[in-house]
Amino acid sequence: MIDDHALAYWFRTEVLPLEGALTRFLRRNWRASQDVGDLRQDVYELTISGARRELPHNARAYLFTVARNHLINRSKRARMVAFDLMAEPEVVIADVDFHAAERHLTARDSLRRIQDGMNRLSPRIREIVELRKMDGLSARETASRLGIGLDAVNKQTGMGVRALANFVQGGRGLVVRQRRRIPERMSVSAGANR
Known part of the structure; x- marks a missing residue:
């Protein structure tokens, strides 16, 4: 377990500076823009609770993996399946997976390839x-x-x-x-x- 001071320092120095990028990511991948603030807070909460066990080596990859998984879970619950969010539903897991960043990047590449194919x-x-x-x-x-x-x-x-x-x-x-x-x-x- 990570002590609260180390966790707070990590969050302040590694995660909070990514707030603008996270907000843009949420706006780009969620249909209801009025939900973005709540979604961002949910992602922060999930990020902190996951990092209590072990601080991730790559805060950016970890944060965006948590955000993507949270959007997938929310869209499944709301039965609003957005194309961008369903690129790889099998990646969704209950606990945060520190190795999901590579799968996330692969899924985004596949999604870009599909979009390029659609454009053709x-x-x-x-x-x-x-x-x-x-x-x-x-x-x-x-x-x-x-x-x-x-x-x-x-x-x-x-x-x-x-x-x-x-x-x-x-x-x-x-x-x-x-x-x-x-x-x-x-x-x-x-x-x-x-």
Whole structure:
């Protein structure tokens, strides 16, 4: 256990100077900006209680890991799943994990890669993928909102997700449109008419 004086000194000198960066992080990753002050205080409380056992070597990584995990837990409780917050839900743990900083950085890199892949999609396919996969709308709701057919929504969702997966795995992330196969007998008879 860390004594209260050492803990207070660590918090004053290592954590409090990060308040501006923490506030920006919370604003960027939480939809309700009026909650930012309360969230910051929650993060400070969790940071202090976790550091009572052992002072972290990297206060910045520790603070932002605590903040990220707290946002994930809050969003799960509120059932407001924000895309940025759900990059790696398996990282969430009850006790603070001092090795989570590396996973956090990996998740942020993956999230940036996904966002880059989304930006490469055509505007229509990107909109459909966002409505289906991020906003959680059904195919029918998406079709209704965009005024297109259900088959078009399903087909374009599949094309977008495949292109995104390809990009995340290191490919070019191009949308591959399936060509209709002409039945054999039709292509033969079409050639005979020429």
